[in-house]
Structure formats: C-alpha cells, structure tokens
Amino acid sequence: MPELPEVESTRRHLAPVIEGHRIDRIEVGHPRMLRRQPRPADFVDRSRGRAVVSTDRRGKFMLWHLDGDLTIVVHLGMSGRMQVVPFDEVPARHAHVRWRVGDREVRLVDPRTFGFVACLTDGELDDVLSGIGRDALTDLPTVGEIAPTLAGRTAPIKALLLDQRIVAGLGNIYVDEVLHEAAVAPMRPAGSLEARELGAVLRAIPGILEAALRGGGTSLDDLAYLLPDGRAGEYVATLGAYGREGEPCRRCGGTIVRTVLAQRSTHWCPDCQH
DNA sequence: AACGATCCCTGTTGGC
DNA sequence: TGCCAACAGGGATCGT
Structure with a gap:
C-alpha cells in the first residue's frame, strides 16, 4: 500500500x-x-x-x-x-x-x-x-507540540497515527512498524502515553520512514506497489511487524500476532510492546 | 467533539 | 476442481 x-x-x-x-x-x-x-x-x-x-x-x-x-x-x-x-x-x-x-x-x-x-x-x-497535518518525514512535530493534541484522547494510538489530520504520511504498514520500533502497544489510548513513550514513537517515525525510503518502499506479495520503472520496493524484507504474524519478534523473540484495530489488520509483539 | 462503523472498489485468497 | 464469500485498505461520510 x-x-x-x-x-x-x-x-x-x-x-x-x-x-x-x-x-x-x-x-x-x-x-x-x-x-x-x-x-x-x-x-x-x-x-x-x-x-x-x-x-x-x-x-x-x-x-x-x-x-x-x-x-x-x-x-x-x-x-x-x-x-x-x-x-x-x-x-x-x-x-x-x-x-x-x-x-x-x-x-x-x-x-x-x-x-x-x-x-x-x-x-x-x-x-x-x-485538511492535512504536518508531514511525517520533513515536518514532524516534537513531543511538546503533539502532546496537547493527544491529551485526553481515548482512541488507540494507532488510530491517531493513521489520522492524516494529525501527522501526514503514515498508513497501516508503517504505523505498525513505528509502534513496534517504539515498543508501544497499538491499542493504548493515545492520551495514556507517557512523554517517554511519545518520544520513542516520534523518534521511530523518521528512522522507519528513511530506512523504507532507502529500500524504495515496501512491495508486498500482491505487488500492488511498484516503482515507476517496475522494480519492487525492497523494504518488505526489513519489516519487523507488518505481515509477520506467527513469526518471531526480531527484538525479543516473542511471537508477532495479528489483531484488528481501527478496522485495520494490526501486527504487533505482545511480549515487548507495552 | 470524538470515536467507531460503513462504504467505495476489484484482484486475490481461502474455504467448502 | 470450481465457485463464491471474505479480505485487503485510504479517505469520506455517517450515526451515536
């Protein structure tokens, strides 16, 4: 996607x-x-x-x-x-x-x-x-800037990271990747994240996005996405959570599970994402 | 206002 | 083997 x-x-x-x-x-x-x-x-x-x-x-x-x-x-x-x-x-x-x-x-x-x-x-x-929020790669808000937006919000952090009005650019794959990297469980109410956790999420965003960009993006098995010259994006081999249901977590060795959250398939590691 | 559910669309997948 | 329902999801929209 x-x-x-x-x-x-x-x-x-x-x-x-x-x-x-x-x-x-x-x-x-x-x-x-x-x-x-x-x-x-x-x-x-x-x-x-x-x-x-x-x-x-x-x-x-x-x-x-x-x-x-x-x-x-x-x-x-x-x-x-x-x-x-x-x-x-x-x-x-x-x-x-x-x-x-x-x-x-x-x-x-x-x-x-x-x-x-x-x-x-x-x-x-x-x-x-x-109607679109700040760009996730080139204009990412700081913890101090985004915390007021999330304060008191009960929706899952995943749902708000998918909301393009807050931060623009993340979709289902990279939200799962960012939350895995940040070790934050996707169903956590957004307002319940401590500053430390929010910081981990915001730090993970450019790291994940830039690594994906170096690989030319992610081409899944169905090959919906390809580069304009027909080549596949190579980041699929680097994914830590998305599409890895049943496979071992690269960080803790736990098992990646798939659930449904915000009407989207959600991949995460219950052992190291809290 | 916030939040969850539904719809759009069609190629692919999986169950019977 | 063949058929068909289920599934995938970004964004708009609707109901609560």
Missing part, C-alpha cells in the same frame, strides 16, 4: 522525467479518478500544454507544480502506482490517467480506483492541504 516512503520514492523517480518538461497530452480513462476535482472538465484543460516546474509531496499527496499557479495532485490510494513507459506502448489495464511527456508516457495505474488526481488552483490546493 502506498504510504509516505512509496509516494516519495515514486516522486523521486518521476522528478527527472517530468520536471522542466511540458505535458503534451492527457487522457483520463476512468472518471472516478477525478472525484477530487472541483470541475472534472477542467482537469485536462487546465494542465495540458503546461510545464512541470517542480515536484513536491505532503504526506501521501504527490504534487506537480505547473506554470500558471496550478498544481496537479496525485494520490495513489491503496492500489495506485505510477509507470513511465515509451509513449507508444499499448495502454495497460487499469492505466486510468495517462500523461504524455515528450517521447514518454507517465501513467497512474490503479486497479481499485481508491487513488485520485486533480489539477487545482493555488486556492483549491490550499483547501486540500489545510
């Missing part, structure tokens, strides 16, 4: 392909992908012929800043991935949005269509980003 490391790995691969280049042609094969666009008909008209000035990211939102104060927003949802192929390659199944850039085509492939794209004005972009 694309989370911050997957989106950032994707962005870094796409940057040299699109930055400074003009978008010559756009095709949208699935209107559902435009559901964030205020006026779907604007999507193609706004961005066609414009150059990508720079790329950026906020949480799981990839941003392509265009000339003319417009930004293409790409969210990969749960099964989205980007492809870069020669422009004359036969369209793949589920390649729902296709951008022609020079002699190449950039595609958003998304079988489950939970992803979306939009081309937004600066004002519209501000509206979208105002």
